[in-house]
Amino acid sequence: MTTYHGKCYCGQTEWEATLEKEQASHILCHCNVCKALSGSTYTLNQIVPKANFKLTKGGEALKCFTYYGESGKPVHCYYCPNCTAHPYHHQTVLGDDKIILRTGLLDKAHEFPVAAEIFGKEKWGWEKEVAQTFETLPPP
Ligand SMILES: [Zn+2]
Ligand SMILES: [Zn+2]
Numbered sequence: 608m609t610t611y612h613g614k615c616y617c618g619q620t621e622w623e624a625t626l627e628k629e630q631a632s633h634i635l636c637h638c639n640v641c642k643a644l645s646g647s648t649y650t651l652n653q654i655v656p657k658a659n660f661k662l663t664k665g666g667e668a669l670k671c672f673t674y675y676g677e678s679g680k681p682v683h684c685y686y687c688p689n690c691t692a693h694p695y696h697h698q699t700v701l702g703d704d705k706i707i708l709r710t711g712l713l714d715k716a717h718e719f720p721v722a723a724e725i726f727g728k729e730k731w732g733w734e735k736e737v738a739q740t741f742e743t744l745p746p747p
Contacts, residue, residue, distance in 0.1 A: 609631060610626075611713040611714060612713065615687040619687055620692075622660065625659040625660075626653070629722070630654075630655060632720050633652065633710045633719050634651075634722055635725070637724065637731075640674060650711070651710045653722075660708060668687070670687075671683050677743070681699050682699070694712055721737050723738050723739050726742075
């Protein structure tokens with residue numbers, strides 16, 4: 608297990624995530640919600656036990672935006688109201704003990720490999736495949 612540090616762009620919020628070796632990797636999400644929220648073609652994510660994620664500075668200032676995922680269950684997205692960086696979200700369909708971490712905001716994120724690509728059905732045609740791609744989510 609290794610502890611990685613993250614901070615939002617303005618520095619108001621900081622956090623730590625303690626990850627198993629295989630969790631220190633990116634899952635690229637090509638879904639249309641990720642495109643809209645990021646203004647980009649995919650986001651960088653990992654599913655992490657909530658117990659392994661800790662807000663260390665400014666966590667109380669985070670705001671929450673909620674949308675409803677494909678499951679019909681709410682997805683709570685936590686973001687810095689000052690700079691809009693989005694450290695994590697909670698997909699309630701996964702239960703209360705897991706969060707989705709935006710791995711691209713961690714220090715050393717540039718050293719993480721890509722573990723998988725999800726929501727390949729919404730991926731734009733000019734994007735090259737960099738890891739195993741699933742139409743939606745991998746089978747459980
Ligand atoms: Zn910020
Ligand atoms: Zn997505």
